[in-house]
Amino acid sequence: MNLENTTDLQGIAAFYEEELASVTNQDHSQIILITDAQEPSLVRIDDQTFWLKGHPCKDSFVKHLRHILYTLSESSRQTSKSQCTIHAAAVSIAASDDIILILGDKGSGKTITAYALCHYHSAELVGNDLVILGSDEEGKLYLHGGTTSFTMRRRVAHSFFPDIAPDKVNFSVLPSELLDYESKMVFNPSQFNISVCTDKKYIGLVVRVNVHTLATANSVTKSFSKQIEALRLHENFARYIRGQTTPLSLDGNGRVSGYFPSFDSLNMQTIRNKMVSSLLKSPFFYVTAKSPQESATLIMETYAKHRHLL
Structure with a gap:
């Protein structure tokens, strides 16, 4: 199997949807050798070739195949493009070249904040849940695509x-x-007339959100522990290259089987360390709000103030 386009998240869809097969990264391909086996396993033959064993007649293997294939491409993404898949949301500000990166723990309000920014402030969706973070030759951080639902x-x-x-x-x-x-x-964003940004754009603002109706007050602060934030980013950036989120087989009863080896390396870790340092040097704020609407308003006000100071 010669799988193209897996360097971008759209490659997951491209595997199944022919009309998306020319989205991006036509120059990138990987060879995935899939053979029948009762117990799934994975071996890297070289940087571009992988041997995946699994049971093609079992849903527990087949339904996770596209996620396995995407995760396999993370090593090529990091080494050849200095890009990294991260768990986050992001929007593009209308009439600008800036992106707002939205970080947060599970259930903290990333998705509802991203939706509020798009719905009430005419932002474009870059990605929700997963986005691709990249670093250019000058070490400047950008985003280029993400999951768009x-x-x-x-x-x-x-x-x-x-x-x-x-x-x-x-x-x-x-x-x-x-x-x-x-x-x-x-x-899908199109169901509510929300546009999707597929262009490469640089990060203008980073926020970590906590949205909860019981929040004591709406607030924005730059006072937070850089060490704790660095640890959060360090873990986030390594999730996919180390296969932490991608079991080879997962059945309806929650049985996980197979071994997804880590494809991490010193070079990749160095790239990610530089990304963490660069991100912490960006305009970075913690936002607490009682609703996604208030969260979005605080973020836009913070963005406007920051732009005014530039």
Whole structure:
């Protein structure tokens, strides 16, 4: 199997959707040798060639195949392009070349803040959940693409965004009715006239968000522990090159099998360390808000002040 376009997140879709096969990175390809085996395993033959063993008739292997293939391309992404897949959201500011990178823990409000920035402030979506961070020859950081769909908890979405009606979205619901808070909805930006930015753009602002109705006050601060933030970024940037998020096989009962080896190296770690240092030198703020609308407003006000000082 000669898989093209896996250097960008769009490559996941390109594997299945023919119309997306020419999105970007036509010069990049990897050879994935897939052979039948009861127990999945993965071996790197060289930088561009991998031997993946698995059971092609088992959903537990096949349905995760596109994620496995994308993760395999992370080593090429980091070494040849100085790019790194990270867990974050990002938007592009209208009529500018700047991107706002939105960081946060799981459930902290990255997605709803990104949606609010797009819906109320005419920002374009760069990526949600996963984005590709890159560093140019001068060490300046940019983003170039990401996963372009919104996944929100239904209760959170309906509470903060009444305009998101059930007839406009596709639902993805966990089978257990006892986990109501984990019931989620998935929709595309185009369903709400939100544009997607596919251009390479540089980072103008970095925020770490915490959105919660019980927040004591809305606030923006530059006073935070650089050491703790560096540890968070260090872990985030290594998630995919080390295969932490990608089991080779995962069945409906939660049984994980197979071994996804780390393809990390000293060179890649050095690249990521420089990215962490550069990001911490960027305009970086912690934002706390009681709602995504207030979070988005605080971010836009902070961005405007920063732009005015340049």
